Amino acid sequence: MVQAQNPAxxxxxxxxxxxxxxxxxxxxxxxxxxxxxxxxxxxxxxxxLPDPSLPFIRKRMANVRRKILVLSGKGGVGKSTFTAQLGWAFAADDQLQTGIMDVDICGPSIPTILGIAAEQVHSSASGWSPVYVQDNLGVMSVGFMLPSSRDAVMWRGPKKNGLIAQFLKDVDWGELDYLVVDTPPGTSDEHLSIVQFLKESGIDGAVLITTPQEVALQDVRREIDFCRKVGVRILGLVENMSGFVCPGCKTESKIFKPTTGGAKRLAEETGIELLGCVPLDPRIGKSADYGVSFLDEYPDSPASTAYLDIIDRIKEILAD
Incomplete structure (x- = not known):
């Protein structure tokens, strides 16, 4: 089993x-x-002195065409689930190489959502090898390095930052069309580190995930402020759990009522594009638990349609 090389x-x-x-x-x-x-x-x-990792990170990232951050101010809004769907949608094109980097160090859920939680990271002369979901979709997460899924990660900020630097400079991603970075909730160490380390290589943009209720929107406003202060382009907002879709009759009901206008109102207030709204389908959670692609398993769900429309729009924005 690979251990982090003393990032603290x-x-x-x-x-x-x-x-x-x-x-x-x-x-x-x-x-x-x-x-x-x-x-x-x-x-x-x-x-x-300048961080000695930066030249190595710059060299690795020179082979990555697009780098996207997935952010949320609050936990539990479906950020990692969206990251997984985004990765699967990109990788649906056999001509594209996609990587997912999970920097949610204290809550690494990406391995479970992608069905690779039992895998381990291997090292070679060229660096750490990502774990592959399929030939053109690689993943790196601290979850692969823990003895079990019950083990808590109790690290100070510098140790977290050191591991993020290692993921960027020591992982042999190869040539990538997209690198999607799943971040923890908030605007703290991990977010500052990823922005600092990728500053020279360039971040193509961030997708902000929220749910309709005001308590989630308040934290997204802080995330917007963070992005603007550090100079990260915001690609747009995604509203998750935007109503409930009955799998049988396909009727949609509002579970989390947008008392203050939801993401639509926030987008209008801040001048940020609303990429789309994803209804709550209970099979999304089921797919995440079993580590399968919701888009592949339930292509007829209104949630799948919403996901794909959002992802197509992200591609359009990045192509401009």
């Missing part, structure tokens, strides 16, 4: 819980450093 090497053994790391620009200066024995030493360090 810049964190002292006696560091406080939220240590930013000795190589961080905040070393010795953040609130987490107060009272630490190393605070004065870290604060007096010379200006930080």
């Amino acid at each position: 090497a810049d964190v002292p053994d006696n560091a406080p819980e939220h240590c930013p790391g000795t190589e961080s620009e905040f070393a010795g200066k953040s609130a987490a450093c107060d009272g630490c024995d190393n605070q004065q030493i870290c604060a007096s360090n010379d200006p930080k």
Whole structure:
């Protein structure tokens, strides 16, 4: 079994819980450093040099045509499920090579959704090899490196950042048409790291996932603000669980009522395109549990139609 190559090497053994790391620009200066024995030493360090990983990341990413982030402000809105459908839809074209990178380090669900949770990562002279769902769809996730699905990942920020750097510089993705990055909820370490590491290589855009209720939309507004502050292009919004579709009669009912207008209203307020709305079909969850493509299993579902329309629109935007 492959183990991460100590991505937290810049964190002292006696560091406080939220240590930013000795190589961080905040070393010795953040609130987490107060009272630490190393605070004065870290604060007096010379200006930080550029991250040594960047040239290697730039070299790897030169072989990737399109890089897409899938973001959500809140957990449980179907972000990883959408990422999987996006990956499967891209890979439906035999001429396209697609990769999915799961940087939701504390909650890596992509291996289960894609039906490859029992697989392991192998290394070679050219780096780590992705786990392949099919010949043209490769996946990398920390989930492949855990002894079991019950094991918790309890890492400080620098160690998470180090693993993300390794996924970008040490994974032998080969030539890719699309690299889809599944991120955790929020706007914290993992998001800042992926933007920083891909800054020179370029991020083609982000897809933001929400559900209709205001409590989810509030967090998406923060995600929009994050993207604009770090200069990531927003491809559009997707509203998941936009009503319930009965598998028998195909009637749609509103389960999560959009009391404040849902994603449509948010898109109008922010000037962001609403890519589409995906109704809640209980078979989506079933497909994720069994690790099969919902699009292939239930092509007649209104949810499949919505997914495919959204994915076609994403392709159109990226082709411009």
